[in-house]
Amino acid sequence: MGKVLLDMNVSLDGFVAGPSGEDGGLHNWFFSPSGGEAVAESVGNTGAILIGRRTYDQGDRMDGFAHSPYAVEHFVLTHEPPERPARGGMKFTFVTEGVEEAVERAKRSAGDGNVAVGGGASVAQQCLGAGLVDEIQVHLVPVLLGGGIRLFEGVGRVGLEGVRVVDAPGVTHLLYRVLKED
Amino acid sequence: MGKVLLDMNVSLDGFVAGPSGEDGGLHNWFFSPSGGEAVAESVGNTGAILIGRRTYDQGDRMDGFAHSPYAVEHFVLTHEPPERPARGGMKFTFVTEGVEEAVERAKRSAGDGNVAVGGGASVAQQCLGAGLVDEIQVHLVPVLLGGGIRLFEGVGRVGLEGVRVVDAPGVTHLLYRVLKED
Numbered sequence: 001m002g003k004v005l006l007d008m009n010v011s012l013d014g015f016v017a018g019p020s021g022e023d024g025g026l027h028n029w030f031f032s033p034s035g036g037e038a039v040a041e042s043v044g045n046t047g048a049i050l051i052g053r054r055t056y057d058q059g060d061r062m063d064g065f066a067h068s069p070y071a072v073e074h075f076v077l078t079h080e081p082p083e084r085p086a087r088g089g090m091k092f093t094f095v096t097e098g099v100e101e102a103v104e105r106a107k108r109s110a111g112d113g114n115v116a117v118g119g120g121a122s123v124a125q126q127c128l129g130a131g132l133v134d135e136i137q138v139h140l141v142p143v144l145l146g147g148g149i150r151l152f153e154g155v156g157r158v159g160l161e162g163v164r165v166v167d168a169p170g171v172t173h174l175l176y177r178v179l180k181e182d
Numbered sequence: 183m184g185k186v187l188l189d190m191n192v193s194l195d196g197f198v199a200g201p202s203g204e205d206g207g208l209h210n211w212f213f214s215p216s217g218g219e220a221v222a223e224s225v226g227n228t229g230a231i232l233i234g235r236r237t238y239d240q241g242d243r244m245d246g247f248a249h250s251p252y253a254v255e256h257f258v259l260t261h262e263p264p265e266r267p268a269r270g271g272m273k274f275t276f277v278t279e280g281v282e283e284a285v286e287r288a289k290r291s292a293g294d295g296n297v298a299v300g301g302g303a304s305v306a307q308q309c310l311g312a313g314l315v316d317e318i319q320v321h322l323v324p325v326l327l328g329g330g331i332r333l334f335e336g337v338g339r340v341g342l343e344g345v346r347v348v349d350a351p352g353v354t355h356l357l358y359r360v361l362k363e364d
Contacts, residue, residue, distance in 0.1 A: 136194075138194065144334055144339060146337050157327055158325070160324035162354065169344075170344070
Protein backbone atom coordinates (compact mmCIF):
# COMPACT_ATOMS: atom_id res chain seq x y z
CA MET A 1 0.00 0.00 0.00
CA GLY A 2 1.27 3.42 -0.89
CA LYS A 3 1.73 6.41 1.34
CA VAL A 4 -0.08 9.68 1.65
CA LEU A 5 2.50 12.27 0.67
CA LEU A 6 2.00 15.96 1.16
CA ASP A 7 3.87 17.29 -1.86
CA MET A 8 4.10 21.06 -2.18
CA ASN A 9 6.21 23.91 -3.53
CA VAL A 10 6.99 26.42 -0.80
CA SER A 11 8.96 29.65 -0.54
CA LEU A 12 11.63 29.92 2.15
CA ASP A 13 9.16 31.98 4.17
CA GLY A 14 6.52 29.25 3.94
CA PHE A 15 4.11 30.48 1.30
CA VAL A 16 2.54 28.37 -1.46
CA ALA A 17 1.31 31.48 -3.28
CA GLY A 18 2.18 35.16 -3.12
CA PRO A 19 0.22 38.12 -1.74
CA SER A 20 -2.06 38.35 -4.80
CA GLY A 21 -2.42 34.62 -5.21
CA GLU A 22 0.32 34.56 -7.85
CA ASP A 23 2.57 31.52 -7.94
CA GLY A 24 5.66 33.61 -7.22
CA GLY A 25 7.88 31.43 -9.40
CA LEU A 26 7.45 28.50 -7.02
CA HIS A 27 6.64 26.11 -9.86
CA ASN A 28 9.46 27.13 -12.20
CA TRP A 29 11.74 24.28 -11.15
CA PHE A 30 9.07 21.75 -12.10
CA PHE A 31 9.12 22.87 -15.71
CA SER A 32 12.87 23.44 -15.97
CA PRO A 33 15.21 20.87 -17.57
CA SER A 34 17.00 20.35 -14.25
CA GLY A 35 13.70 19.41 -12.61
CA GLY A 36 13.26 16.41 -14.90
CA GLU A 37 14.64 13.75 -12.61
CA ALA A 38 12.59 14.76 -9.57
CA VAL A 39 9.45 15.06 -11.67
CA ALA A 40 9.99 11.65 -13.28
CA GLU A 41 10.47 10.06 -9.86
CA SER A 42 7.32 11.71 -8.56
CA VAL A 43 5.25 10.66 -11.58
CA GLY A 44 6.52 7.10 -11.18
CA ASN A 45 5.60 6.92 -7.49
CA THR A 46 2.24 8.65 -7.65
CA GLY A 47 -0.87 6.50 -7.90
CA ALA A 48 -3.47 9.20 -7.29
CA ILE A 49 -3.60 12.92 -6.62
CA LEU A 50 -5.73 14.77 -4.10
CA ILE A 51 -6.34 18.49 -4.52
CA GLY A 52 -8.72 21.11 -3.24
CA ARG A 53 -11.38 22.86 -5.23
CA ARG A 54 -9.49 26.10 -5.74
CA THR A 55 -6.45 24.26 -7.06
CA TYR A 56 -8.72 22.37 -9.42
CA ASP A 57 -10.42 25.54 -10.66
CA GLN A 58 -7.08 27.25 -11.11
CA GLY A 59 -5.63 24.29 -13.00
CA ASP A 60 -8.71 24.10 -15.21
CA ARG A 61 -8.74 27.83 -15.91
CA MET A 62 -5.06 27.87 -16.80
CA ASP A 63 -5.32 24.68 -18.85
CA GLY A 64 -2.78 23.25 -16.42
CA PHE A 65 -4.10 19.70 -16.48
CA ALA A 66 -3.53 19.45 -20.23
CA HIS A 67 0.18 19.87 -19.56
CA SER A 68 0.43 17.77 -16.42
CA PRO A 69 2.67 14.69 -16.58
CA TYR A 70 0.41 12.92 -14.05
CA ALA A 71 -2.08 10.67 -15.83
CA VAL A 72 -3.51 9.19 -12.62
CA GLU A 73 -6.98 9.78 -11.19
CA HIS A 74 -7.37 13.18 -9.52
CA PHE A 75 -9.58 13.45 -6.46
CA VAL A 76 -10.99 16.88 -5.74
CA LEU A 77 -12.22 17.71 -2.26
CA THR A 78 -15.16 20.06 -2.67
CA HIS A 79 -18.54 21.04 -1.29
CA GLU A 80 -20.15 21.00 -4.70
CA PRO A 81 -18.91 19.35 -7.91
CA PRO A 82 -18.59 21.66 -10.94
CA GLU A 83 -21.32 21.70 -13.57
CA ARG A 84 -19.17 21.08 -16.61
CA PRO A 85 -16.29 18.61 -16.90
CA ALA A 86 -12.70 19.90 -16.83
CA ARG A 87 -10.68 20.18 -19.98
CA GLY A 88 -7.67 17.98 -20.58
CA GLY A 89 -9.09 14.45 -20.64
CA MET A 90 -7.89 13.59 -17.13
CA LYS A 91 -10.10 11.58 -14.81
CA PHE A 92 -11.45 13.73 -11.99
CA THR A 93 -13.47 12.42 -9.08
CA PHE A 94 -15.21 14.94 -6.86
CA VAL A 95 -15.55 14.02 -3.21
CA THR A 96 -18.05 15.90 -1.09
CA GLU A 97 -17.93 13.68 2.02
CA GLY A 98 -14.87 15.24 3.64
CA VAL A 99 -11.15 14.74 3.74
CA GLU A 100 -11.09 11.27 5.31
CA GLU A 101 -13.33 9.88 2.58
CA ALA A 102 -11.32 11.67 -0.10
CA VAL A 103 -8.04 10.18 1.13
CA GLU A 104 -9.63 6.75 1.47
CA ARG A 105 -10.91 6.75 -2.08
CA ALA A 106 -7.64 8.14 -3.42
CA LYS A 107 -5.76 5.35 -1.62
CA ARG A 108 -7.93 2.68 -3.21
CA SER A 109 -7.35 4.22 -6.62
CA ALA A 110 -3.59 4.55 -6.04
CA GLY A 111 -3.04 0.87 -5.26
CA ASP A 112 0.67 0.47 -4.51
CA GLY A 113 1.36 4.05 -5.54
CA ASN A 114 1.37 7.10 -3.33
CA VAL A 115 -1.48 9.51 -2.87
CA ALA A 116 0.09 12.90 -3.54
CA VAL A 117 -1.68 15.75 -1.76
CA GLY A 118 -0.86 18.54 -4.16
CA GLY A 119 -2.56 21.54 -2.60
CA GLY A 120 -3.77 24.01 -1.93
CA ALA A 121 -2.84 24.85 1.61
CA SER A 122 -6.34 24.16 2.92
CA VAL A 123 -6.56 20.53 1.83
CA ALA A 124 -2.97 20.02 3.00
CA GLN A 125 -3.87 21.41 6.44
CA GLN A 126 -7.01 19.29 6.62
CA CYS A 127 -5.01 16.15 5.82
CA LEU A 128 -2.31 17.03 8.37
CA GLY A 129 -4.85 17.97 11.02
CA ALA A 130 -6.67 14.65 10.60
CA GLY A 131 -3.41 12.70 10.95
CA LEU A 132 -3.72 11.32 7.42
CA VAL A 133 -0.27 12.30 6.13
CA ASP A 134 2.59 9.76 6.15
CA GLU A 135 5.27 11.90 4.54
CA ILE A 136 5.83 15.56 3.74
CA GLN A 137 7.85 16.61 0.74
CA VAL A 138 8.62 20.29 0.60
CA HIS A 139 10.15 21.69 -2.57
CA LEU A 140 11.81 24.72 -1.01
CA VAL A 141 12.29 27.60 -3.42
CA PRO A 142 14.91 30.29 -2.69
CA VAL A 143 12.72 33.36 -2.38
CA LEU A 144 10.94 35.28 0.36
CA LEU A 145 7.50 36.14 -1.01
CA GLY A 146 6.72 38.35 1.99
CA GLY A 147 3.04 37.41 2.13
CA GLY A 148 0.37 35.18 0.63
CA ILE A 149 -1.01 31.78 1.51
CA ARG A 150 0.93 29.85 4.13
CA LEU A 151 1.29 26.08 3.84
CA PHE A 152 1.55 25.39 7.56
CA GLU A 153 -1.08 27.33 9.46
CA GLY A 154 -3.16 26.14 12.39
CA VAL A 155 -1.89 22.59 12.12
CA GLY A 156 -0.62 22.06 15.66
CA ARG A 157 2.59 20.36 16.68
CA VAL A 158 3.73 17.51 14.43
CA GLY A 159 6.92 15.53 14.95
CA LEU A 160 8.96 14.79 11.85
CA GLU A 161 11.99 12.77 10.87
CA GLY A 162 14.23 13.78 8.00
CA VAL A 163 14.32 11.15 5.24
CA ARG A 164 16.16 12.76 2.33
CA VAL A 165 17.49 16.06 1.06
CA VAL A 166 18.16 16.62 -2.63
CA ASP A 167 19.52 19.98 -3.72
CA ALA A 168 18.92 21.07 -7.30
CA PRO A 169 19.13 24.32 -9.26
CA GLY A 170 16.48 26.69 -7.95
CA VAL A 171 14.95 24.26 -5.46
CA THR A 172 15.79 21.97 -2.54
CA HIS A 173 13.68 18.84 -2.17
CA LEU A 174 13.18 17.95 1.51
CA LEU A 175 11.43 14.72 2.43
CA TYR A 176 10.17 14.05 5.97
CA ARG A 177 8.34 11.19 7.62
CA VAL A 178 5.50 12.16 9.96
CA LEU A 179 5.97 10.66 13.42
CA LYS A 180 2.60 9.33 14.52
CA GLU A 181 1.86 8.92 18.18
CA ASP A 182 0.52 5.45 18.80
CA MET B 183 35.27 42.67 4.87
CA GLY B 184 32.95 40.04 6.25
CA LYS B 185 29.30 39.52 5.47
CA VAL B 186 26.15 40.09 7.44
CA LEU B 187 24.71 36.63 7.89
CA LEU B 188 21.26 36.00 9.22
CA ASP B 189 21.84 32.76 11.11
CA MET B 190 18.81 31.16 12.72
CA ASN B 191 17.28 27.87 13.81
CA VAL B 192 13.83 27.44 12.31
CA SER B 193 11.14 24.76 12.39
CA LEU B 194 9.82 23.46 9.06
CA ASP B 195 6.75 25.66 9.60
CA GLY B 196 8.93 28.74 10.04
CA PHE B 197 8.99 29.34 13.78
CA VAL B 198 12.05 30.32 15.85
CA ALA B 199 10.19 29.59 19.09
CA GLY B 200 7.06 27.66 19.99
CA PRO B 201 3.60 28.87 21.07
CA SER B 202 4.73 29.53 24.68
CA GLY B 203 8.10 30.96 23.71
CA GLU B 204 9.77 27.59 24.32
CA ASP B 205 12.65 26.66 22.05
CA GLY B 206 10.82 23.60 20.74
CA GLY B 207 14.02 21.59 20.42
CA LEU B 208 15.27 23.88 17.66
CA HIS B 209 18.68 24.26 19.30
CA ASN B 210 19.28 20.58 20.06
CA TRP B 211 21.41 19.99 16.94
CA PHE B 212 23.79 22.76 18.06
CA PHE B 213 24.67 20.91 21.25
CA SER B 214 24.70 17.41 19.75
CA PRO B 215 27.95 15.64 18.77
CA SER B 216 26.88 15.61 15.11
CA GLY B 217 26.52 19.39 15.17
CA GLY B 218 30.19 19.90 15.97
CA GLU B 219 31.43 20.51 12.45
CA ALA B 220 28.80 23.11 11.58
CA VAL B 221 29.30 24.87 14.91
CA ALA B 222 33.09 24.92 14.51
CA GLU B 223 32.76 26.40 11.02
CA SER B 224 30.37 29.04 12.28
CA VAL B 225 32.57 29.97 15.23
CA GLY B 226 35.56 30.26 12.89
CA ASN B 227 33.74 32.56 10.46
CA THR B 228 32.00 34.78 12.96
CA GLY B 229 33.64 38.06 13.92
CA ALA B 230 30.77 39.61 15.83
CA ILE B 231 27.22 38.75 16.84
CA LEU B 232 24.15 40.94 16.72
CA ILE B 233 21.13 40.03 18.82
CA GLY B 234 17.97 41.68 20.10
CA ARG B 235 17.21 42.58 23.66
CA ARG B 236 14.88 39.67 24.35
CA THR B 237 17.44 37.17 23.09
CA TYR B 238 20.04 38.82 25.32
CA ASP B 239 17.78 38.70 28.38
CA GLN B 240 16.89 35.08 27.68
CA GLY B 241 20.53 34.11 27.24
CA ASP B 242 21.50 35.91 30.42
CA ARG B 243 18.66 34.40 32.44
CA MET B 244 19.45 30.87 31.27
CA ASP B 245 23.20 31.38 31.71
CA GLY B 246 23.44 30.66 28.00
CA PHE B 247 26.38 32.96 27.33
CA ALA B 248 28.56 31.08 29.79
CA HIS B 249 28.25 28.01 27.54
CA SER B 250 28.47 29.77 24.18
CA PRO B 251 31.41 28.85 21.95
CA TYR B 252 31.40 32.38 20.47
CA ALA B 253 33.97 34.56 22.23
CA VAL B 254 33.45 37.56 19.91
CA GLU B 255 31.87 40.89 20.82
CA HIS B 256 28.08 40.72 21.09
CA PHE B 257 26.07 43.73 20.00
CA VAL B 258 22.63 44.05 21.52
CA LEU B 259 20.02 46.21 19.79
CA THR B 260 17.91 47.75 22.53
CA HIS B 261 16.02 50.86 23.58
CA GLU B 262 17.63 50.89 27.00
CA PRO B 263 20.79 49.12 28.20
CA PRO B 264 20.38 46.87 31.25
CA GLU B 265 21.37 48.14 34.67
CA ARG B 266 23.67 45.32 35.66
CA PRO B 267 26.26 43.56 33.45
CA ALA B 268 25.50 40.10 32.08
CA ARG B 269 27.07 37.02 33.57
CA GLY B 270 29.58 34.97 31.60
CA GLY B 271 32.47 37.36 30.97
CA MET B 272 31.55 38.00 27.34
CA LYS B 273 31.86 41.49 25.89
CA PHE B 274 28.45 43.04 25.27
CA THR B 275 27.88 46.37 23.58
CA PHE B 276 24.41 47.87 23.76
CA VAL B 277 23.32 49.91 20.78
CA THR B 278 20.37 52.26 21.16
CA GLU B 279 20.71 54.15 17.85
CA GLY B 280 18.85 51.63 15.68
CA VAL B 281 19.63 48.67 13.49
CA GLU B 282 21.82 50.40 10.89
CA GLU B 283 24.15 51.70 13.57
CA ALA B 284 24.19 48.32 15.31
CA VAL B 285 25.17 46.52 12.10
CA GLU B 286 27.78 49.17 11.28
CA ARG B 287 29.43 48.86 14.67
CA ALA B 288 29.27 45.06 14.58
CA LYS B 289 30.93 45.12 11.14
CA ARG B 290 33.81 47.24 12.41
CA SER B 291 34.27 44.88 15.34
CA ALA B 292 34.07 41.79 13.10
CA GLY B 293 36.89 42.88 10.79
CA ASP B 294 37.22 40.15 8.15
CA GLY B 295 34.78 37.93 10.01
CA ASN B 296 31.04 37.76 9.51
CA VAL B 297 28.45 39.56 11.55
CA ALA B 298 26.05 36.81 12.59
CA VAL B 299 22.54 38.05 13.26
CA GLY B 300 21.44 35.47 15.76
CA GLY B 301 17.92 36.55 16.60
CA GLY B 302 15.34 37.01 17.70
CA ALA B 303 12.92 37.32 14.85
CA SER B 304 12.47 41.05 15.36
CA VAL B 305 16.11 42.03 14.89
CA ALA B 306 16.33 39.61 11.96
CA GLN B 307 13.31 41.26 10.34
CA GLN B 308 14.70 44.73 10.96
CA CYS B 309 18.00 43.77 9.31
CA LEU B 310 16.23 42.18 6.34
CA GLY B 311 13.81 45.07 5.97
CA ALA B 312 16.68 47.58 5.92
CA GLY B 313 18.51 45.59 3.23
CA LEU B 314 21.45 44.93 5.53
CA VAL B 315 21.62 41.14 5.14
CA ASP B 316 24.08 39.56 2.68
CA GLU B 317 23.34 35.91 3.37
CA ILE B 318 20.68 33.89 5.15
CA GLN B 319 21.52 30.62 6.82
CA VAL B 320 18.53 28.66 8.00
CA HIS B 321 19.10 25.63 10.19
CA LEU B 322 15.89 23.81 9.34
CA VAL B 323 14.71 21.47 12.08
CA PRO B 324 12.30 18.61 11.27
CA VAL B 325 9.29 19.57 13.35
CA LEU B 326 6.07 21.52 12.91
CA LEU B 327 5.66 23.64 16.06
CA GLY B 328 2.17 24.73 15.03
CA GLY B 329 2.54 28.24 16.41
CA GLY B 330 4.92 30.69 18.03
CA ILE B 331 7.24 33.37 16.73
CA ARG B 332 7.76 33.39 12.98
CA LEU B 333 11.15 34.24 11.55
CA PHE B 334 9.90 35.73 8.28
CA GLU B 335 6.99 38.07 8.93
CA GLY B 336 6.32 41.39 7.28
CA VAL B 337 9.61 41.40 5.44
CA GLY B 338 8.38 41.90 1.88
CA ARG B 339 9.65 40.13 -1.21
CA VAL B 340 13.35 39.23 -1.18
CA GLY B 341 15.10 37.38 -4.00
CA LEU B 342 17.54 34.67 -2.95
CA GLU B 343 20.07 32.36 -4.54
CA GLY B 344 20.91 28.99 -3.07
CA VAL B 345 24.56 28.71 -2.06
CA ARG B 346 24.84 25.45 -0.15
CA VAL B 347 22.82 22.70 1.46
CA VAL B 348 24.28 20.46 4.15
CA ASP B 349 22.11 17.75 5.62
CA ALA B 350 22.94 16.47 9.10
CA PRO B 351 21.16 14.43 11.78
CA GLY B 352 18.21 16.43 13.07
CA VAL B 353 18.87 19.52 10.97
CA THR B 354 19.42 20.72 7.42
CA HIS B 355 21.70 23.74 6.96
CA LEU B 356 20.53 25.92 4.06
CA LEU B 357 22.65 28.87 2.98
CA TYR B 358 21.28 31.56 0.64
CA ARG B 359 22.70 34.74 -0.84
CA VAL B 360 20.38 37.76 -0.79
CA LEU B 361 19.96 39.23 -4.27
CA LYS B 362 20.17 42.99 -3.92
CA GLU B 363 18.58 45.20 -6.51
CA ASP B 364 21.10 47.75 -7.70
